[in-house]
Amino acid sequence: MNIDNITTNSVFLSWTHPAGNRSSYGIEVLGIPSKNLTVYSESVLVDQLVPGNFYTFSIFAIAGNGLTGKTTVTSTFTVPDVIGNITKDNITTNSVFLSWTHPVGNRSSYGVEVLGIPSKNLTVYSESVLVDELVPGNYYTFSIFAIAGNGLTGKTTVTSTFTGGHLVRLALRPVLLLV
Incomplete structure (x- = not known):
């Protein structure tokens, strides 16, 4: 059995x-939601699944009299959905606090890619991170994406900002003007 495309x-x-x-094939889908399907060809699109969820697929041939053949099983996660509404709070000279909304469905973690000097890659398990x-x-x-339990990644959401600059203190000297 092949998993040809996951969304x-x-x-x-x-x-x-x-x-x-064989007369048909039976497909049992275990997960949330679970479902049972009957198909008449050697492929099926199982849809209406939840993003980032784990699913087990059991497939078996069915003879015309209803007898079933040996079951073949495979499992995968669906791709997590995109995160939304990145907020940049508390921007300091050397850090940025980022937060975002949980994507629809499930996720195992989030990847945060920071491009700049220095660049870095972070993995976090909540909907916020202090990049320092x-x-x-x-x-x-900052590119942020949800990660499923098997490493599949959702679409990336991107935001950018400058860090705060250092204050420049000017030393004022009196100037004598001759008229």
Whole structure:
């Protein structure tokens, strides 16, 4: 059995025709939601799934009299959905606090890619992160994406900002003007 395409809400499965004849195939989908399907070809698009959820697919051939063949099983996560509404709070000279809304469905963690000097990659398990050890006055781009339990990643959401700059103190000297 092959998993040919995985999206946020669907999995496309295909398999080879078994030896002999069959009338149809039964597919049992375990997860949330669970479902039972009957198909008449060697492929199926299982849709209306939840982003980032784990699913187990059991497929078996069915003879014309209802007898079933040996079951083949495979499992995967669906792709997590995109996060939304990134907020940049408390921007200091060397840090930026980022927060975002939980995506629809599930996720195992989040990836945060920081582009700038220095660049870094972070993994976090909540909907916020303090990115620190940044350079004052530098421009940074933050790419954030949800990660499923098997490493599949959702679409990336991007935001950018400068860190705060250092205050410059001017020393004023009196100037004598001659007229």
